[in-house]
Amino acid sequence: MKKTKIKTKTITDVIKVTKDIGDTLANAFDDTNDIKVATASLDAYRTAILGSKTQLIYKKLTGKPGTIPFLED
Amino acid sequence: MEKTCKDCKEVKGIDCFAWVSHKRNLRQPRCKPCHILRNGAYQKAYSAMYHKKNYRPSGRSLNKKQQEIAGEKVCITCNILKPFSLYSLSTTRYKGVKKISLRNQCTECINKHVREYLKDKRPTIEFKARYKIYSAKYRKSSGCAASKRWKNNNREKLRICTNKRDAERRLYLLDTYVKQSLYATFKKTNDCKGLDIKFSDFTPEIIDAQRKNLILKRKIKAYEKDKNKD
Numbered sequence: 001m002k003k004t005k006i007k008t009k010t011i012t013d014v015i016k017v018t019k020d021i022g023d024t025l026a027n028a029f030d031d032t033n034d035i036k037v038a039t040a041s042l043d044a045y046r047t048a049i050l051g052s053k054t055q056l057i058y059k060k061l062t063g064k065p066g067t068i069p070f071l072e073d
Numbered sequence: 074m075e076k077t078c079k080d081c082k083e084v085k086g087i088d089c090f091a092w093v094s095h096k097r098n099l100r101q102p103r104c105k106p107c108h109i110l111r112n113g114a115y116q117k118a119y120s121a122m123y124h125k126k127n128y129r130p131s132g133r134s135l136n137k138k139q140q141e142i143a144g145e146k147v148c149i150t151c152n153i154l155k156p157f158s159l160y161s162l163s164t165t166r167y168k169g170v171k172k173i174s175l176r177n178q179c180t181e182c183i184n185k186h187v188r189e190y191l192k193d194k195r196p197t198i199e200f201k202a203r204y205k206i207y208s209a210k211y212r213k214s215s216g217c218a219a220s221k222r223w224k225n226n227n228r229e230k231l232r233i234c235t236n237k238r239d240a241e242r243r244l245y246l247l248d249t250y251v252k253q254s255l256y257a258t259f260k261k262t263n264d265c266k267g268l269d270i271k272f273s274d275f276t277p278e279i280i281d282a283q284r285k286n287l288i289l290k291r292k293i294k295a296y297e298k299d300k301n302k303d
Contacts, residue, residue: 012278019282026289038293045286052279053259060268 011055018048076100080107146175150182251284 008014025041028034074087079102090100091108101108145154160175161183176183196204224231252272259265 015278015282019278019285022282022285026285029289029292033296035293035296038289038296042286042289042293045282045289048282049255049258049279049286052276052282053264056270056274056276056279057264057268060270060274 011051015048015051018044022048078104078107080111148179148182149177155179251280254287255279255283
């Protein structure tokens with residue numbers, strides 16, 4: 001089986017991936033009604049929000065568009 | 074059984090007199106119609122007296138409801154009861170809802186106030202001359218008429234513009250709650266202190282994530298409620 005690689009180079013990729021994880025887990029919660037799954041999806045969304053928050057703060061502090069070099073390396 | 078009335082002095086059957094008490098077997102000294110007449114006159118006189126005493130025409134003792142029923146209102150400045158026709162209307166907005174009500178000052182008082190205010194601010198000769206030139210230019214170009222003409226000729230363009238504006242407004246209204254919640258979460262932590270973060274800074278991705286987060290939270294709450302009920 002081939003494993004699909006998920007690229008998380010930039011902060012935007014991280015946000016996208018975490019959001020996707022949250023979506024899949026939310027769909028799973030609709031099917032199973034398991035609160036553990038729901039809390040996990042909430043955490044995923046929270047990380048996405050935190051990522052965008054860091055992007056915003058960095059943008060505000062440096063005045064540059066939203067790419068963080070230390071995350072790209 | 075018969076009894077003589079105190080007012081009309083006629084002899085009438087006892088059923089024509091109202092009861093005072095059944096226990097003591099006592100009835101009114103006046104017959105029913107006389108009693109009503111006397112009572113009504115007394116009440117009228119008393120109410121007029123009470124009204125004179127308590128509801129001064131110059132005072133603010135009248136409630137808003139009483140004023141509305143009477144169709145009159147007390148002016149704040151001159152303290153005189155005046156009919157509604159002497160007040161101008163004012164429109165206010167609270168949470169997007171339009172409210173029309175009467176002004177607290179009558180038109181006379183407002184005009185007086187405006188005249189006093191404009192005493193020292195009368196337009197100078199220079200201003201008048203400039204205004205004349207401007208008005209002549211405006212008439213020549215017929216700005217108002219031109220805009221109306223344009224609206225009549227380009228109705229489709231206008232419709233598209235209004236639709237676009239309405240869609241933007243709706244979107245803004247949709248996202249306001251999410252943006253406010255995001256703003257609150259940003260403010261909770263001290264990371265964003267000193268930074269001017271506005272609603273326009275939030276990217277659509279972060280708004281989408283927050284919306285989904287809120288929806289999920291609500292779902293969990295509802296699920297827990299149902300569970301507790303069972």
